Structures are given as structure tokens and as C-alpha cells.
Amino acid sequence: MDRLPRWADVVLVPLVSLLFAAILSALVILAIGQDPWEALKVMVEGALLSAYGWGYTLYYTTSFIFTALAVVVAFHAGLFNIGGEGQAQLGGLGVALVCLALPWPHWTIALLAAVTGAALFGAAWAAIPAWLQAKRGSHIVITTIMFNYIASALIVYLLVDVLRPTGQMDPATARFPETTHLPTLNDIPGLNLFFEKKVPANVSLFVALAACWLVWLLLWRTPLGYQIRAFGKSQAAARYAGINPVKITMIAMLISGGLAGMMAINNVMGEAGRLVQNSSEGAGFIGIAVALMGRNHPFGVLLAAVLFGFLYQGGAELGLWTSIPIELRIVVQGLVILFTGALDMMVRMMLVWVFGLFRPRRVGVA
Amino acid sequence: MAGTRIGAEGRPATAAPFAIELKGISKAFGPVQANKDISIAVPKGTIHGIIGENGAGKSTLMSILYGFYRADSGSIWIDGRETAIPDSQSAIRAGIGMVFQHFKLVQNFTVLENVILGAEDGPMLRGSIAKARQELERLARDYELDVDPDALIEDLSVGHQQRVEILKALYRQAEILILDEPTGVLTPAEADHLFRILKGLKDQGKTVILITHKLREIMEATDNVSVMRRGTMVGTVKTAETSPEELAELMVGRKVLLEVEKTPAVPGKVVLAVENLRVKDEHGVERLKGVSFEIRAGEILGIAGVAGNGQSELLEALGGIAAATGRIVLNGTELALAGHGADGQSRRAAGIAHVPEDRQHLGLIMDFAAWENVAFGYHNAPEYRKGLLADNAALRADCAKKMETFDVRPPIPTLAAKNFSGGNQQKIVVAREIERNPDLLLVGQPTRGVDIGAIEFIHKQIVALRDAGKAILLVSVELDEIMSLSDRIAVMFDGRLMGFRDPDKTDERELGLLMAGMSGEAA
Amino acid sequence: MDYATLLQLLDSTLRLGTPLIFACIAGLYSERSGIFDIGLEGKMLVAAMCSGTFAFYSGSAWIGLMAGIAGSLVFALIHGVTSITFRGNQLISGVALNFVASGITVLTAQSLFGQGGRTPPLTGAARFNEITLPFVEALRPVPVIGPLYAEVISGHSILVYAAFAVVALTWWVLFRTRYGLRLRAVGENPAAVDTAGVSVKGLRFSAVLITGVLCGFAGAYMATALQAGFGKEMTAGRGYIALAALIFAKWRPWPALWACLLFGFFQALALRPDIVEAVVRVKVPVPALDALPYILTVLVLAGFVGKAIPPRAGGEPYVKER
């Protein structure tokens, strides 16, 4: 069994997977009688060739960074957290409660409080599946799926029966006060030279970048990260080393849920300014694709999140200007997850084969 | 060498047709050449032994014969005809049955269901089950192979599970039965019973291939024996015409010196005192049933026993991994027990180091680099930290130093643990634990799957630690290792210690009886 | 709650429980063989789209059913290749295929019909219409039993009765046939099956394909019996509820039937919060009823309501070792 050089493993495998997904998507577009090349042009124009497009691409990127980091932290502890969606929605609840609770004097203070609220609520929603996994061995994949549904039911209940202001018909909270509005990129001196009009991307982007760096620091530069990674690689060995499985499972999932919840500062606080139903719009699931694509490394996540930000903004443009339904982006997302997450062995085998063509046969291996 | 060579090259004129002939079998797993051009011939109606060190390629060869792996080259001949065995189905059709080292039974099926699995008559179960029930009764009568056909496998003892495996093969009308290290999990008495069964099979004209690396069993049970070393076939001899010494030399490739050079022990004060230690497994079954002993400074206590008699649980209880009850006193201070607040961390802090039995699953994170593994278990130690962060530079330097001291090859701290050979992996673990200078060292199977050179090195390190006045608890299933390293020997059977022996005043026979659960007085 | 209301709820339960039963039993085959499948939802959706489309073009519900099965089989096959041939992560594969299904169904239906990802409404023979069982009128005057027979048991599409037959058949296959023995064994210990000379891959593929066929029934029922045509995301999480029911039933056929009926009953109740309110005398929020199956499943998973032990080899790709 030949093995791939490290750079191929890190760079080539995700790129080839992406290529496969792109080719299949192009075939799908052809099959529904549209022109894939045109589609790509619309996507690039709408997502990358204007300040407006970047404003949205970066807005989505911000959300995806948070949900993908959530997947990454859990992954390194050997846990597959599919509950990002529910945790992000609960994070939205945390943000809403914080923003509506007090008359915040300035957005900076409000942001700090909202980050805390979002992280706490997201973490709390991850805590139950984590505890069930750690203490009772309930499969975390199944429990987090269930918790996504329970979360959306809970949010519906709260929005309809508890948080909806009287007289309002749509199930949503009241608008957050003006002082909690986060500066968008066009409000930031310097950046406003590029972003001339209001865009949804906001200071949360910088929080997301900081989160990338902190997660990297946590995982590879602290004893806690060491323990998380060791536990994820081998639970038996971790027990031998005295790493407490319950503690690590809980900590990793709390961090994971907290990160997923923090996404809400971007969409709920930064963009919508109120909590609506299904505020996360599937970003929790996209986080899985982004994490897989980014090879479960914060830096890879950053790149993959921009890519998916592009895909999402570009996909919205497709829905707007062409007759290709917006659902195309869900297909692409699914294909990326399939190739990077489940068929990586196939991709790797193909690469090994290709590499073999270019390498002189070594003789006498033993 | 002595003895008549038999096989493809030198077939005795009088021999019956061979039940099996393997010709020029080779098989590589990536860079590892597990079998190199192996030829072997097994006469019909004999018990044929195959011996060799760990990793010699015995199991690989038999798995090829059973269609489990496909050989890279070579051919298989059954009853004088070349037969392709691309899968187990073909092997079964050719009359081959195999009992694997790790049983292949469905735990929550009954014996009957396991026996008919894959050998049902027709698509409905009812008929198959009735037929199998009758057949099992007959086999039980003919071969001393009785088991309750309706018992669930998970409720059976290991010995009985093995019988089910043999029944499975016989039910498929196997003419050739392969057993891969069947006695590793058996007591000597159970092993004797097994050999009686095998003799019975032989008398019925069946052919048996017995894989083992225990010389005693080869001498006792086989007609011919083939020796493998590092993927090659060294030779085949008639058992009656060889001796254990000769076989050992063939196996290892040079004269073996089983003695370890060491001076007599000078025991000091009591370091570890254990009282009435008990451990239950996850099913609530008591695996360690009240063990008490002491180890003094400058002393190696060896624990002998058949695998699975509670040695692992003893190590885990002392190492803070398995929840236990009883008392553990180290240097006069009682330690908390795992399950009551203690874990591997607190044990290390108290001065207990632990070389676990299974380095790949416990001792190392195979995907981590060597330098990360050098901190494994000690990752919170202050010298590896810089403020809140880990001091990775210090870790790398420490790793390089340990690699040099312990002659780890290649000495590259950034190489992943999985890329070192077994012996070097073991050296990394031993270096990590010994260099901590613990008061008590727990060592499990320190030389399993390790080559002779590394064995000698690791043994020396253990003795040196003893001479530095530390206490050592050694657990091994290799009697030779126990005999040569220990200053005192205890035998473990069924979760209990069967009494202590002085290595100079005992022998393998006596220890063997103790391992089988017979009390020392009767021996 | 009067008897008539109860009957009406039970009637609704049968209708809503049927897709769950098909999907749950579908999952049972795959998971019993050791291949986890969280892609039931996606397969149902694809089947619903294919059956709606073909039923519309052909005017025959039966052709729709065949097409639904075929569509679902394609996805089952991909899952099989991914998790059996390439030993990929079964959970990730399932998640991925659900996304692909969710998008591709809308894309296809939209490009064919241009109605926002819907198929046109199906009428007449393009749907599985309700059938009336014999003796309904004769039995109706009989107290209790009569109305039960007439209102609840009679008057469903043939697929509802097929769902019950599938449960019985599955029980029989699993515990009375050679195939069932091997299927159960391969999910517990594939090495035992392999060394017994039976192909692990073959068994697992067969199980995954059966899963595809049954998901095909589930989806076709949605589009051609429960509703009259395909609509975007019309399965609405039923695949996950079926998965929950499978766990709740601890991977056994008859309990699976009861779990699906229970969850179907919850769905029926969620439609009628007024009845719930009348019975328990407090206002129960509808979302609480919606979440009930998931909450119950979590409790089961947590071992508070009996422990759910999945097939031991489940989720692990099979790699030969000695």
C-alpha cells in the first residue's frame, strides 16, 4: 500500500474532491438544460466581482467559520457533532435574550455580552448530547440529530408563544435596540473605501478570524488540546494516560457547541437584528462540509469557508438571475461532503495510482 | 541439521499422498514481506506443527491457505491436485477448516446458529437446525466435543468457544483442520484436552495443522514440524527426530541465550503493598478476586500466568485505569483507587510508571509524532509547559535526548509513532516511563513482538532500574522471561495469586501446574 | 374525547404511520447488516420525486412506484459503494446523500415542470386510491368493532396494508430464513460470516439495496397515496423519525411497527392540538408534540427506557484481519 506525500494528502485530496463535486454539479446543470459555464460566470460575478458580492460572501464565510470550527474541535476529540444547526439556533436565542435584556450603552459591550450569551446557549445545547455520550454511551451523531429537531421546535414555541411582541404577526422577537447594532464592513474606516454601500458582513468576521487562531492555539499549543487530540485518536490510550474521558468529551463538546452558538452574533445580531425562525439556515450543516474540506484544520477551514461563502452567495445569484434553482448549492454541498468525507479513500486510491504512473518502480522493497 | 527433511524437495518414497502442498508462496503487506517463497508439504493423517517467533508469517501463510488472503505468487495443491483458493468458500469446499487465533463467532447467536452459519441446507432455517442438532450430538460423541447447542456464545468459556470453532469446521466436513495458536488462551489442562481431541481427529484420518510458538506443545502433539523465521521457511523435520534446543535455534537463527545477566537482588524497604485488590469488568464479572502482595525496593516481582487470568486487570488497577476495591499502599501512603478519584495522572504523580501490555493501543498514540508521545501521560508536567501553553521545543529536545539514550532508530522526533518498528515503538514507551525515575515500575509484556536485540536492551534497562533501588512489577506470559528476570515469582490463576516462588528453586513444570490452578502443595 | 374522535385519530395515525413503517423497516435491513443509514430521508425524497414524476407522465401509480424504487435504489447503491466498497464513513455518506437528494429533487422537478419544484397534481389512476375492504357496510352496525373496521381499518390505499405485510415478512425473513441468519450475523461479526465462506460485501450490498427498495415504497406512498404529487422537502424529516423509531424499537421488526404507529399517532395529535387540549385540559404547544418522538428517542438512547444496543459491527467498515 503506497502512501501519498504529505502535501498531496493535505492539498491535493481536497482539491480533487472538489473537482469531482464540481464536475458532477456541471453535469447536473447540463442535465437540466442549462449552461454550466454561464452559471459559473453568474456566480463569480455575483459573489466576487463587486463590493456587494463580497459583502455577502464574507457574511456567509463568517457564519461557516464558526460552525466549521465547531465540527473541527469535536472531530479532534473523536466526536462527530452534527448538532451545529441546533446549537447555532440556540446561540441565536442567547444573543436575542442578551440584546433585549438590557439597554446596552455601546455595541462593543453588547457584542461581548452577546458572544458570551451565544456561546453559553450553544454550549448548553451541546451539553446534553455530550453528557449522554460520555456517561451513557448514547451515540452522539443520533442524539445531536434529535437535538436539532428539538431545538427548532423549542425556538418555534418561544418565538410564537413567548418572545413575539404583542400585535406582531410573524414569529420573531422584537427588533434589537439601535445600540446593539454591529458595525458592518462599510461602517469601518478604511474598509468603507471598498464597501461603499451597506453590506451584511460585519465585525463578527474579525471575531471569527480570532476564533480560528484561538482554536489552532488550543488544539496544537495547549495541554488541553493535546488531551483532546489524544482522546480523539485513541480512547483506550487516553485512559491509560489518565485523560478523563468524561471531562474531555464534555469540554470538547461544550467548546464545539459554544463555537456553533457564536455564529449567531453574525446572522442574528449583525444582520437580522432580531431572532427569526430557522435563523441558522443550514449553516450548521454546511460547517460539516467546510470542516471536511478544510481537513479539520482552522486554516483550512478559513479557506474552505471563503469557498463556501462564494458558493452560497453565488448560488443565491443563480436563483435570482438564471432559471437554475438555488437548490443547486445544496447539491454541491452534498457532493463536497460525499467526496471529502466519505469517498476520500477512493480519491486517495486514484491519486496513489496517478502518482505511481510518474514514479519509477523501486526494486527490492522489503 | 538433524532429522529427515520432508517436503517438496525430499519426499520420502513411502509417504501417502500429501493432504496439502504449498509451493513457492509469497505475500507482502506493503513494505513488509510476510511470506517469502514458502513451500511446505503435509502428509495425510498427521498432525503438522508450524512454529516461529512473533511476526514470522505463520498466520499469514495459513490465512492464504484458507482463502482469507490471496498470495502474491505460488500455488496450493490439495490431495495432489492444484487447487485455486481465492476465498474461504473455496477452502471450505476443498475440505479445509480453520480455527483462528481470535475466534470468529457471533456472540449473541446460539452454538447451533453459529455452526450452521454459511453451511445451511436450503433457504429455510428449520431443516438446517434440526439436522445440525443431530450432527452435533454425533460429533460430541465421536470427539469429546460436547457443548450445549442452545447456549449463547457470550455465555461460554473460552475453551468451549474454541470447541464451537472446531465443531464448525467438522460440521463442514473438514478433512484438514488448521488451528492458529489454539493454546494461547487455554490452561494446560484445557490444552491437554484439546490435544486429545486432535489425536482423535488424526485417528479418523484427518489432517491437522497446529500453529504455536510453544516448543513443549510441538514436542508433545505433532508428527512433523515446520519452522518459520522472518517470512521464510527454515525447514521441516520429524518431531521424533528433533529436540527443543534445535527447534529454538532454528526459530531464532542463532544460539539463544535465555539468561539475563544480573546480580542477586538486595531488597530494601517495602515500596508497594497491595491488600485484597478486586476488579470487576464491564459485565460485572469479577476478574481480580482479592490479590495481596508486597514489593520491596530493588526487587522484581514477576507475575506468570496464562493470558486472561487477571494480570491485565492487576496492572490496570495499579495504574489507575480500572476501577478497583481494596488497598494500595505506596511508600507507606494509601493511594486512592480508580473509580474513587484516582487516574493515570495521580498514579504518575505518586511515582508509579507504567509500561502497558499493549503499546499500540495503550502506550502510544500511533498518529502522534514521537516527540508528542514522549509526553504522553506526563503532558501536564511543568517542564513541558510555558505559561498556559505547551512548550513544544522542550518536548522535542527531550525526545531527541531519550532517543539517543535508548538507541531508538531512526532517531527522528517528528516521525509518527506508527512509522517505527514494533521494537522501537517499545523502546519509546520504555524510555518515557523509565526516565521518569519512578519508585515503582509496572511492566506488562515488555518484549512481546520485539526482536532479540531489543529484548536484551529492554531487559537490561529493567534490571538497571532495579539495581537503582526501585521496585518493579513484571507481568509476562513468557515463562522464560519471568524466570530470567524476576527475583520472586507469583503465578496468577483465575484472578488469584497461586503462591510465590523463588526462581532458583522452581521450574517450568511446577509453574505450569500453578498456572493451571493446581495448588503448590499438590505439585 | 369521544369514540368517533379517537377513531379519526387512529385513522390518521395509520396514514401518517405508513411512510414511517416503510422507512423504518428499510433502515432495519441496512443497520442489521452493519451499515448505518441516516440517508433514509434522502432516499424517500428521491423516491417521492421519481414516483410523482412518472406517475404523472404515465398516469399509473404502479409505474410511479417502480420509478420511485428505482430512484431510491440509485442512492442506496451510492451509499453501498461508498461505505462497503470504499469503506467510507457511513454517517457522513448518509448526511451527504440527504443533501444531494434535497437539492436534486427540486432541480429535477423544477426543470421538468417549472412549478417551483412541484409535480403537477396527480389524479385518478396516477394515485393509489383508497380501497374499501369487504363487509364494511355489513359490519358497520356492530358496536365498537363496526365503526373501527369501517373508519380505521378499511379505506386506505393498498400501500398501507403493504406496510403491515412488510413488517410480518421482515420478521419471517430475519428469524426464519438463511438470509436472515446471515444478515443478523454480518451486522454482529462480519469476520464470522467471512470465514464461514459467505461474502460480507454481497450480504451488505443486498441489505442496502433492500433498504433502497423499501425507501422507494415510503417515498412513493408520500407522493402517490398520502398526497397527490411531489412537493419540495415533502418528507419533512420523516426519514429521521423513522430512524428514531428504529432505535426506539431496538432494531426489531414488530417493535418497529409499534414505534412507527406511536410516532404516527404523535403526528396525528400534533395536527389536532384542540383534541390534546380537551383531553389533558391544559394548552399543549404544538412544537412540544412535534418534538415528542425525538425526545422519546433520546430517552431510549440514554438508556432510561431500556438500553438500545445497535448491531455490534454497525458503522464500522469491514477490514479483514486475523
Add this chain to the structure above:
Amino acid sequence: DPAIIYDLGGKFDKSFNEAAFNGAERWAKETGGTFKELEMQSEAQREQALRRLAESGANPVVMTGFAFGDVLDKVARDFPDTKFAIIDMVVEQPNVKSVVFNEHEGSYLVGMMAAMASKTGTVGFIGGMDIPLIRKFGCGYAEGVKAVNPDAKIVVNFTGTTPAAWNDPVKGAELAKGQKAQGADVIYAAAGGTGVGVLQAAADEGILSIGVDSNQNYMHPGKVLTSMLKRVDNAVYEAFKEGPELKPGITVMGLANDGVGYALDDNNKPLVTQEMLDAVNAAAGKIKAGELTVHDYMSDNACPAVAF
């Protein structure tokens, strides 16, 4: 170019959004112009959709559904030069035209027809999302029923409390079956895309149904008694025609200006008796003349004719 955004449920819901679509299409056919359109996929997208269309230069931007009210209030300020029109909601901004309907008046008329067509004396109402706007339909309907038959029983259900309630045909069908079991033989569906399921189930069960917003009589010929027309198409058509000169302010469309009504065509002719027509037309006349006032639920959040 003008643009239109459809609410959840989609432009082919055969009801509310489809009416808007038809209005836009009519404008396109008559003028040869083109328009942009967008369907909502989720709650959270509203703002982006609105901004994107305004940003792209579309003018006016028309949206269907009260749920846009909140975001429009925000976005309209950022695009002072763009005109917006919102249906079913009042947004008080200088560049927004708000169109609301007197749905209770149209519902009153179909309520009368329902009561006259019913043989059991029990009729049903299935509303979509349970909000005052939909109760307004239900209340008008109930008054119409009671006007014909004061002893009639009216069974009321809603399909949910979130916008998902507009697009759940399964639920609609189950509720229709439930109402039939309670004796209803005419069911009025005011539930957007969910109504498709109601009409289907009613047809399957052999009872009558009443469509809403668009003319839905054709969906099950001879089985849909009538449809309560809400001329969203006219509103959209007018807005598109006015173009960038769209006049801001509130427009109320009722019986008097043909904003609401009932549908009569070949599909339901056999079901509608002359007696029904006479009664309904008489009532319509009185309402237009101001002699008869139908209670508007949203005026006091109460309904004298039926308890919700």
C-alpha cells in the same frame, strides 16, 4: 424593471402567491416588459432578497405577505429612491405602498354559499398560520354562514403557528378528513399552498371545498363550491403598471373596488344554484352600499360569530 418577491409557499402555491404571479404575468404580456422574481426559501433570507433586488435597480419592488413588513421597514430607509409595494401589511415609509384587503367581506359571501350548500348544517374552516389576518378570513366566513343558518356549526382549525403552515398539504388533508368526520360537508381553506391538500382531501372524501385567493375551482371540477377571490393579481398588476411612479400610502381593496369576490365559472356552475347567487349578490350589494358591515377581526381581535 419591476420585481416581485413571493413569500414562503412559492409562486406556484395555486393560491396567494400564484395570484401575485398571475398579475405580474398579465403586466408582462400586456406591456411586453420583463420583471425579476424571487421565491423565499427561509425566514432569514427576506432581507437579502429585498436588498439584492433594490440594489440591482429593480423599481418598484413588490412583495407578497405580511412577513416582509419588518424587514421592509428597515430596507426601505436604505433605498429611498426605490419604490416598494407590500401586500397584506402596512409599512409607513415615504417610498412604500401598502395594499390591504377586506378579506372578511369576500369570506362573508362564500360563507353564505357554504351554509346554503351544506346538507349537514356543519361547515369547516381551515386556516393557515394562526394569525389575526387569517382569523379575519375565518370570522367573515362564520358571519356569512350564520347569516344564512344561525344554527350552523362551524369547525375551525389552523395548520400551524409558523410560515411552514402555508405549505403543508399533508396537514391540510388530514385536517379536512378530520372535519369531515365531525360532520362538515363544505370546507373553506384559507391556507395558501396547504389548501391544495384540503381541496384534494375534500374531493377524495366526496365533500365540497372552497378555494382562496386565486380561482381554484378548476383544481377539482365539480367539487370546489367556489373560491374566495382576493385580487392580489390586480394589486401587483397595478403596482407594476405605475412603475417607478408608484404612489406611496395605504390602499384598501374590498368588495366595493372589486378587490375581493367569489369565483363563478364552468367548473362550479352545477354546484351554484340561482338561489345562492341571488342571496350572495344581494348581500354584496348591501356591503358595497354600506348597509351591511361585516365584522373585521383585526379591528378588535374578536369575532362575534365564532370562537377561535
